[in-house]
Amino acid sequence: MSPVSPDSSDNQPDEGPVPDDQLMLAYAGGDKAAFDALYTRHESGLYRFVRRLLGVRLSSEVDEVFQETWERIVKARASFSPERASWRTWAFTIAHNLAMDRLRLSGREVSFYAHDEDGDGLEAGVLFSRGLLRAGAAQQPSTEEVAFWRAAGRRLLACLDELPDEQRAAFLLQQEEGFTIEAMSLSLDVGFETVRSRLRYGLQKLRICMERYLSALERVS
Incomplete structure (x- = not known):
């Protein structure tokens, strides 16, 4: 053979x-x-x-x-x-x-900015619509929906800029980069519970900051 x-x-x-x-x-x-x-x-x-x-x-x-x-x-x-x-x-x-x-x-000061550099507004809006703060989005959104998500994304980026640095870092690692709690604990050099607390408080603040858009979603759903 x-x-x-x-x-x-x-x-x-x-x-x-x-x-x-x-x-x-x-x-x-x-x-x-x-x-x-x-x-x-x-x-x-x-x-x-x-x-x-x-x-x-x-x-x-x-x-x-x-x-x-x-x-x-x-x-x-x-x-x-x-x-x-x-x-x-x-x-x-x-x-x-x-x-x-x-x-x-x-000595970073917390300020509010609505920005859309390099298309970040739409990119963040897609992140938002995937279920980050609210579940559900059309698979093929209309022009009006794209405009809405772009505006929501700009708002989300501005809300992120208001978070304490540690909470923003935890949020970005988990939601945009897909890090597990274990990997985040290594990257941030803190314990599991500290990571969870940062995520929990960060999400709470983002939800409050995004309340206007969440209310709008309720009206059109």
Whole structure:
């Protein structure tokens, strides 16, 4: 019986994308292409997290903090250990710590801003409509519904900017990045109950802030 040729593509399984942890270990071992793959995969998520965490008041510092995050990742590549935390948790921890340092140094004042930079209003409105604060949204929304969700999204972004920094960070990690409580506890360097409290109080404040739009939803439902 003849062995199957290793060059036969018909029998090669689809292995899928290389996991983040393996890419980072490969990069630490000298594979620069592995870093390029990580950057491409997580550039938008990390940038969005830094931008939302810093808020409008520190929007001019987003690019610098984002760049510094990747510089830290590069410098610390030899210390990365998937046994301690996944790459994604590790990377977002670095971004979180750098952003929080800027917020502390700035003496950030809480202010209300309604903004829609780079389409964030509609993006946040989609997040809102998925069930973040209210369940249910049309699969193919009308022009009027899109306008409504864009306005609701702008309001949500402004409400996020009013949250205490720690509550905003917990909210963003869970709702936008899909972090579990365990991963958030690692990233934020606090206990499970502290994470849960930040999420609970943050959501309560967001619901109050979004009350006007929630009431509007009740009228049209």
